[in-house]
Amino acid sequence: MVYLDSDAFFADLNMSIPDLLAQYVPLEVLASHRTMFFGNNAPFNYDKVCSGVFFIKNTPEARALLTYWWNKDSPRTNMAHPYEQEALYDDLYNNASISKMQDAIYMSPVLQFYEKRKELPIRHVWSNAHWVSIGGIEERKVLMNMGSLS
């Protein structure tokens, strides 16, 4: 299963999800016990995950991991940016030694969503404000072409 924030979309119509995973995640990792697969948070953090788009296996371990994430206490970001991503960072990076999620997560160093590179299979749009910028207009064209159902 794939989760996408509402500002993310598949830009490569022909690349299936198994193909996408096979391209960005080593096969031995896909077949391992790891249950969640992330891209990096480019252009902000190239070494940290982006929680806006991720792939998850439908296993009891994965669902338990999501529950654990939901139950993480993150009072500063309950109602403020970066919301649930901060809770994830807190577990993965601030408390790495006792992290319960680190062993179950894989972050691809080459899978990015946020940059304006057209070859990326999944792309993030920034916001409505971003759309009026040069990059936003480009992405809007892509979206309008792809979103057209006619």
Next chain:
Amino acid sequence: MGMQPRTLILSPSPDLSTHRRRLRTPQECASMASAAWSRKPWSAPFAHVVLFALCLSIVVLVNQRMHTHRSARLHAMNAQRLTPTQQRKNIAIVMSDSRSLAEVDSYHHWSFLANLRYAATHNYELRYYHIIDNPSTVEDKKNKPACHHLTHGWRASPWCKLVALLHALEQGKKRFLNAGVGTGLWSTELRKEAQFRPTFVSFPHHGQHKVSSGWST
């Protein structure tokens, strides 16, 4: 003088020059076999052929049994393996946002349409969870409380993606893996804790969309 009853065995004569058959007694046969054994028949070229044929048949037999066993294992594995159609059905794309899809000409609307087209191309299911903010606790226009955690309190809608995704996974598990098995207590507890009312729109349905109300507590 009467005839003595004798046990006779018909065997080919070793004397090939006569080309005649004669009757031999068991004792004669035994002594001939003993003599033949003492001549080490396995050292003869014919015995090599026999031994080779014997070994070959054993190898073939063992191989056949192994092949049968391997086929059974492969059959069992194939029974568990999903067909491409099942794999496609097993993949779902989940989106969530506090904005309704009725808000056209916004980036989340276009993203949804792009993902809808992608999902339809690959025959994946696409779900858009519309997270409904809690109007009674609205304090901030930008960060409206949407999901309530029993311990940690109200959270903004981006947090709700976790609960929406759990809901989708739980439904997927019921649908695709084993209906009625492992409907874990944790998810029930989570739903109680979540206290939000998402509605989801599920695709594809061949051009028609199905709107379902989610759970509410």
